[in-house]
Every structure is written in C-alpha cells, then in structure tokens.
Amino acid sequence: MFRTALRNVLAHKARLLMTVLAVMLGVAFVSGTLIFTDTLSHAFRKQSAKSYEGVAVGITSYVDIDDGEETGLSQRTLDRIGELDGVASVTGRVNGFAGVGDPDGKLIGAEWSNTGSNFAPGKDGEDPAYDFTDGSGPVRDGQIALDEDTAAKGEFEVGDKVRVATNGPVREFTLTGVFTTDDGAVGAGGSLVLFDTSLAQRLYLKPGHFHDATVTSAPGADDERILDAVKPLIPENSEAKTGAALAEDQAWTIEQDMSSLNQMLLSFAGIALFVGVFLIANTFTMLVAQRTRDLALMRAVGASRKQITRSVLAEAGLVGLVASVVGFGLGVALAAGLRSGMAAFDMKVPGGPLVIGTTPLMTALAVGILVTMFAAWLPGRRAGRIPPVAAMNSVHAVPTTKSLVCATPSGPLSPRSASR
Template sequence: MFRTALRNVLAHKARLLMTVLAVMLGVAFVSGTLVFTNTISDAYQNSSAKGFDQVDVAVTPKSQEDEGNTINKTPELTQAQLDTAAKVPGAASAIGVVSGFTAMADKDGKLIGGGFQSQGGNYWGAKDPRYPLTSGTAPHGADQVAVDSETAKRAGYKVGDTIRISVDGPVLTPEITGIFTTDDGNVAAGGSLALYDTATAQKLFGKTGTYDEIDVKAASGTSQAALKSALDKALPTKLVETETGGKLADDQAEMIASSMSGLKQGLLVFAGIALFVGTFIIANTFTMLVAQRTKELALLRAVGASRRQVTRSVLIEAFVVGVVAGVTGLVAGIGIGAGLRSLMNTLGATVPDGPLVISPGTIVAALAVGVVITMLAAWLPGRRAAKIPPVAAMSSVHAKATTKSLVLRNTLGALFSAAGVATVLAATAMDGSDGQAPMGLGAVLLIIGVFILTPLLSRPLIAATAPVLRIFGISGKLARQNSVRNPRRTAATASALMIGLTLITGMTVVAGSLQKSIDKMASAAISADYIVSMANGNELSTDVDKRLDSTAGVTSTSPLRNAPSRIDGTTEYLTGVNGSAIGELTDLKVDSGSFKVGGDQVVVDDDTAKSYGWKAGSDFTVHYEDGKAQQLTVAGVYQGNELIRGIMLDNKVLTPHLTDPGDMQVLVKTADGASGATKDKLEKALGTNPAIKVQSKQDLSDDIAQIFTLMLNMLYGLLAMAVIVAVLGVINTLAMSVFERSQEIGMLRAIGLDRKAIKRMVRLESLVISLFGGVLGIGLGVFFGWAAGELLGAKMPTYELVLPWARMAIFLLLAATVGILAALWPARRAAKMNMLAAIKSE
C-alpha cells in the first residue's frame, strides 16, 4: 500500500502541483513572517544591548503620584546627585544624560526622520564613549552640533556644513563640527540624533542644571549588582530609582519582542486565511484523484485491502505532498523574510544590520503546517474512498447526497447563520470595546453558516444568470447546468474566493466610512483655516502663537494649551484657549448654556460634565499645578469629539499657574482663507521650520486619507495571496469537472459542438462560479462593514456608512477576472480532447 501511494503521487504530477502550490504559499507566508520578525527583533535586541555597553547602572527620577488636590511633579536629577554617583565605591565614571526632541532639516529644508524619531541629546565632555566620532570634533556652544553618521549620509552633510534645526519653535542654524556613530535604536530605525554640549542641551530642552538620567560605569572588578547597591545607599531612594544595565537590556529586548508580536500575529492571520482557503483546494484535489482511481481502489478492496489501508494510502499521499510543500514553502519563506527586510530599507524604514535568523521553531512550524493542513484536508476524501464497495468499481465516487444529509446540512447552516447574525446585531448595540469579541464570534459563526449553506444558495443565485447566459447559446446553457451539477464542489470553490472578498470589502467599507466621519468631524468642529502643530506631537513654543498672531492677514489665533489639574481628587487636564477668539475658530454644538470662555467662565464637553454631574451654571474648584485653587463656573456644555474635548478656560487665567507653558496646537483664522499662498506666508513667518506642520482642514483630511490608503493597500497585498490560492481552486474544480465529463464532452463534439464552443462553455462555467463567490463575499463584507460601523458610531457621532460602489464594482470585476484566468488551461484541455477517446473513457 505504501508503494502504491507513492506511485499514485508520481502518476498525477500536474494536479498535485496545484495542491503543492496552494499549501506552499501559505507555508511560505508563515515561515517568511517568522523569519522576518525574528530577524528584525534579533537585530534590534543586539543593537539595544550594544547601547547599554556604557551603562552598568542607570539612575532615573522616580515619578511621584498625585495626592489629594496636590499635583506632584517628577523630580529632576541634580548636579549634586551626579557628583555623588560618580564618587560611590565601585564607580569608574558617571555621565549626566539630557535628551529631547530635535528636528533636523535636509538641504531642501524638509524634515529628516519620522518626527517621533527625531531626537537630540548631549555630548559628554571632550570624548563621549557613547558616541565615537568618525570625523570632526565635539560640539561647543550654542552654534555647534554633532549629527549621527546615518543622518549625515542620508542628507549629504559633512563637517563644516550649516544645518537647520528646531527644538520647539524657533529655527537654529548651527555648524556641524562632528559626525558620530551610535547604537541608538531610533537611529537604526531611520530616525536622527543631534548632539550639543551639555550646557546647550540643558538650555534647549528646558533642563538647566538638571539631567534626565545618570549613567554610571562600574570600575574593574565591581559587579553591576554591587554598584547598584552602593548607589541605593548614597542617593535618596524616595526621589530616584536605579536599575542595572543588564536588566535594562533585558527589559528593552522584551519590549522589542512584544512590539514585534503584534506584527507577527497580524501577518500570521493572513497566512492562516490563505491556508484556510487552501484546504478547499486540497480537499477538491484529493477528491478528484480518488475519483480517477475509483476502479483501482475497488480492485484493491477486492483483493484484500481493508478500509483502513485505503484511507492510509490516501493520507500517505497527502503526507508526501505536505512534506514537499513544507520544504519548498520554507525555502520560499526564507526568501520572503529577506525580501521584506530589504523592502523596509528601500522604503526608508532602516533596520539594524544583522544575520537572517532561521530558528528551529520556524523550520518545525513550516513543516508542521504543511503536513498537518494537507493531511487534515485529505482525510475526508480518503474516508470516502475507503467506503467504496468493490461492486462500485464502475460507478462514480460522487454519489448523490441523500435527502437526510441535505436536510441536516441546510439545518446546521441555517442555525449557524442565524446565530451569527443575532450575535453580530447584539454586538452593535454594545458599548465600544465590549462589543468587539461578540462581533468577532458572530462573524465567524456567520461565515461558517454561509459556507455550509453555499450549496443551497448556489442554485437560485446561479439560476439568476440564465438570461445573460442565453446570449451565448448552447455553451451558456451547458455552463449554467455544469456549475450546479455538483453544488458541494462549486460551493467549496466559490467559498475560497468569498472569504478573501469578504475581508477586502469589509475593510474597505469601514476605512471609507471612518475617513468620511473624520472629514465631517473636522469640518463640523473647526472653523479655523489652519491648524499648526509639531511634527512629532510634542508641545509648541508659546512664541509660535505670538508670531502667527502678528503675521499680516491673520485675523485671529488661539493656542490649545494643555495643563494638568486636580478636581475632586482626580487628575484632569485643562485646555487653555484664547477666550475671545475660540468661538470664532471652532463650531462646537452646545447642549446647554452658552459657549463663553473668559475669567472664571469655562465650557466643558458632555462626557466630562456627565462624569462630574455638572450642567450649565455648576461651580467647581480646580487646583492648578502650582498648588493654587480657584472656583470656576460652567458656562456651557458642548459636544466633544476626537479632535476637541475637555475643560476649556481662558489662557489669561491658566498660564500664570504654569511653570513651563507649551501649546499642543494653534488654530489660525486668516482674512483670505485657506490657500497655497496663505500657507506659504504662515510657514515663512515661522522660519520655514522643519519641525512645525501648518495644515489646512483639507491637509488634515488628506493625511488621514493617506494613512487609510496605505493601510488598505498593505491589507490588499496581504489578501492577494488568498485570491491567488482561490484561482488555483477554480482551476482545480474546472479540471475535475472536465475529467468527470470526458464522455459528455466527447459526445458534444461528436454531435457538432466545435472546439470554440467547448472552450466558451468551460470559461462561462468558471465565470459563473467566480461571480457567485464574489457576490457572496461582497454581500457579507458590506454587512460586516455596516456592523463594525455601528460599533464605532457609538463613539463617533459623525460616523456614517459609506458604500464604496466603485471599489465594489472593481472587486466584482476582480472575481470575474479570476474566473476567466482560471479557465484558460482547463478550457484548452477540454477543447483538445480526442472525441473518440473521450467517448470510450470510463
């Protein structure tokens, strides 16, 4: 039986090749994902570990919890603490670390790096061991800076050049005196790092005389633990905390692994989808192979083979196919992993250098997935083969399903579908995240239910195509009849395409609806022409508002100035605004009272008012960060949204209580409205600053649209693999259909149907099956998109369902294209059949 199984594998190379391809694609995605994420994670961990080479113990400020109505600030590390740390027994040296945001512009004035990864720091002394200089000298004074070698290479800078930089507002133009190398992970990921002398860094980052961290290097023979113990005794433990470099490196490695796990899980989900779709192909292939060997299997039973041996022979074939697919998929996956890393570098998302990591777990996973998936999918055809009695040698293995089995199948499908719809509808009425798990469960139940019911649905839906197929004469009529001849197989083929299009359509509906709702939110909530903010989301200097307000053509401005406070023992962030202008710059719907900000009059969003039980006219006491208290009155309650919410009060009231005020955004209204010329004028007023974004409402919308488009394109690319697998499935089904109808095709040729008509019949059959799957997928996708929107709409009042008719038409066209392409080989094969040989075939 073992030799027989191996012979059968080699006897059907062409059809088994499609099965190997289907499994290989899924395995390649799984192994490629594991290789890629392991390689990136390992490279970052090694880079991170190198970054702690100069740190045996790190001293950091200990955050202080707010108590009662007092806001406790995190203490800063002082020069005295640095001196104490440097003198403890076992310490060889101590470095005071200062860091903050620094945007660097390239020679065209554009921001280098990704905004959030644009960092600045201090160069310690004449020779900082953390940052070896490759050329030039250490920076000294406010007009000198050193830049990392990767940034210098990307932007074409060299020692002696002048560079435009910005910390929180004004543009600086220091000279580059040195270029250094670094193991900083941000730089490795495509960011940038600028270094100043310590005094300059402290001044720029608002930390005069203080440090963010103290890095202590142990003397020879002193362990990190011993040094940590000595520092704990010498420094005030209520204000600072210490940690060894080894522990910091381990924590960093764990954080990197955790951040990569999300990417890994996401990619594996798509690999799982492709494998799930592939199971239909595997099952169809083995059903076809068993059908071709009906007589052979019956004869094996007649000469003494048991049912178990017949099933085992089919599973042995599946095992061999799975091993081949697993090995080839692993090799392809290694290539995919290497390709993804190169792609990241090409796209500018630079990653640290390091070897390609192919772990034993990746090899085991690839082989296990290939073998297990293939054998599970082949088990049912093998079981059916074992049940063929010897007297059925001349009969088809595909006996018609009994009425009882059809009733059972349809009943189960109806129950699953009803349970899925009910669960999804119930989830839409839940609150936010509470409804996510039920909706996911409902989606799975509904997809399973529709899959079970697909044979039942195929007849009426395919019958609806009859008027169109009549145009093609007898070829169209035969195509319609053939497509419903074996409803289960047609359903399995259509379901493979249905799953991919369900996900693609659902995500497109949700993304388009979210985009529309955010556009409406921006236009409904903001009347300003421009929103000015930092590229990395940090606070703007208060000078920005002053410069904008004094710019010709600007009619009004208002900074949005965030500050912590304590209200009834709870930390609450206040938003300081220009009370006289905020009403003109926003268009927020007021539920009660009036939108009046000034003096002790404030406005509060509806969620905050509800949480405290406030209404228009309510009084409350606020404790500012300087410890002073003031009684404020709620003048009005407005409807907050994702862009604007919270307690708004006049900056004239708030700012005197702030030690270091900064603005998250500045809203700007101009006399000429939003235009290219006005935007240029505002940017020039701010010194053409690489760190500052000046955006109109349309710019804001375009940025959000770009994010959604990028996300969708990535998802389309990932789901394309499932569509490719579905194409293989349609090819398999048509090949099976042509094989089963060899005699029929021969008779059709004999009575006058020419080769072109035969090809047309097979192509139309493929087209009908593919469109059937496409209609089901798009229908389910729209339903899931609507349901997800209902869940999101509870938190977004401006949310509305947007059906992307143009894209859905493209998806349906894609399904039709899949059908046409998949039919090329089977149609050609059917047309080339020798009619006499076909008529005599069994």
C-alpha cells in the same frame, strides 16, 4: 499501500501541482515570518546588549513639574554618586525632540523618532556613547553634531549650516561632527542631534539637571554594590538598575514588539492556508472520483476501508512534505527579502546573518503536512466507503437512485418506470 500511494502521487503530478502551490505559499509565509522575526529579535537584542556595555548602573528620572518648573537629576546628585567607592564616572543625559530639515526644508527621518541629546565628553574630550567619523562634538551654543545617516540624507558636511526645530523656534546651527550610534530611535529611521550640554539643558529641562545618568565602574567593582549605594542618593521620582537589568528590560520590549509583528504577518499565512484547504480538498475529491474503479478493485482484493483512507492520507502526506520543503526554502528567501525591503521605509536593521533555527523548520513541516492531510481527510473517508462492486461499473461513481432517473420530453421517469 504506501507504494500504491507513491505511484498515485507520481501519476497525478499535474493535478497535484495546484495543491503543492497552495501549501507551499502558506508554508513560505509561516516560515518566512518566523525566520524574519527571529532574525530581527536576535539583531536588536545583540545591539541592546552592546549599547549597555560598560554601564554599571543606569538611572532614569521620571520628570515632575515642581512649582511650574521641571526637575530631574541635579548635578549635585551626580557629583555625590561619582564619589562612591567603585564608581569610575557618571554621565548625565537630557533628551527631547529635535527635527532636522534638509536643504529644501523637509524634515529628515520619522517625526516620532527624531530626538536630541547632549554631548557629554569625558576627561579625554570623547563621549564614549558616540564614535565620530568626521569632526568632533559641539562644545558651545550654536553648534551641533549629527548621526551619519541623517547627515548623509541631508548631504551635510562639517562646517555646514543646519536648521533644527526643537521645543522653541527653528534655529540654524553649525555642524561640527558626524557620528555613529546604536540608538534605537536612529535604528527605527529617526535622527539624533547632539547639542552642548548647557544648551541641551536649557532646551529640554533646566540648567544643571538631567533626565538620565549612566554610571561606569572601576575595574573589579561589583555592579550590585554600586546599585545599592546609588539608590539612597537619587530622588523618589527616579529609578536605578544595573546595566545588565536594563539590557534585559530592553530585550523584553523588543520581544513584545516582535511578537506583535509576528502575529500580524502570520495572519496572512493563515489566510493563505485557509484558502488552500478548500483547494486541496477539491483536488483530492476529483482524484478519488477518477480512481473509483481502482479503489473498488483494491477493496475487492481485500483492502479494508481504513487502508483505502490511509492510502489517500499517505498521498496527502507526501504532497505536504514536498510542498513544505520547497515552501521553507521560499520562506528563507522571503525573510531575506523582508529584511532588505525595510531599507525602503528608512528603517535601519542591525547587521547580522539570518537566524534559521529548528523551530521554523519543524513548524513549516508540521503545518504543511498536517494541513494537507486534514484537507484530504474527508475525500479519504469517501474513498474508503467505495464498495467492491463499483469495480464492475463503467462509470466513475457508484450508481444511485437519482442517477437512474431517465429524462423524456414529457419529464423524468421514475426508476421503476424506466426499467419497463
């Protein structure tokens, strides 16, 4: 029966082409979506882990309003943390909105992800969070530094005047440096502006206070012990976690975001497969009708109903297998195209290879084969009901009472009248 199914597939290649295309497109959507989201998830998780390298403890302050003034982590608190055993350095950060205008006055980057922060140099004059490709960080009021993507979009060079909008009026600053960053807002198509720390505090919080802080440890120090020592020193409206825990939290957030994107893209695949089911069922119905006499002869020589049904399902399985393999290849190309196409929306995707795991491959094969066999199941059942006597007919279907009705100018005759 399997050899018969294989011969039937090869004998009807043209008619099965539309079935192959329907399954192939659905499988391409499914596998492409899974590969694309796996690739993005892996890239962002890797970037997240990199951004927390060297961070022993991260502190986040949930800013409240106290007597009309916003408060956060005070410089005194950071100084006390810096005196703990095993702590190498403490860096405070403030952040808020900062929109950069291009020479024509248009906003650069996605509005919701345009941020500003402070340049916090260490004893060596460098800020470990940023690598400068040109110039240096701002050291006084009236100076800023820009991420390299924003500088390239605005065609800014060190020494140029740049208009920046913050919580107050638009101001003009001198560009002192251009840097690279793993900041998620920049990766999502936004911009990042670095100000001198004292200016950033006046813009976003209050002098001498910070929203967040990162603690680095001395060689050989234990991060958990540092965390236990930090917790009693921070305000009640603040939270401290190890760098490893923060990386895991960010990775979980990324997984949730990828899950939402995954579901949205898979819905298109579901629509394609849903439409494909009807096309597949219609194709196999026509094939069964054309092979009525052949199937009846097989019944006459001893084939059972179940064997006939299984032969049709075997044909569907072969078609589904071929379509799934080809569709998976298209899915890989689709995932690569989607990743490249994100650049058109100013979304920066971390570099790295496509992540092609076993799950997308097995899912593609399972979906393609099972959907094809499911759609062909009803035509297969009908094929199994063809009686052996149908092999003696010259038509492609078993005669029924309705088919024996004769039409005359005066109207149809009943089967009994027609036999007279």
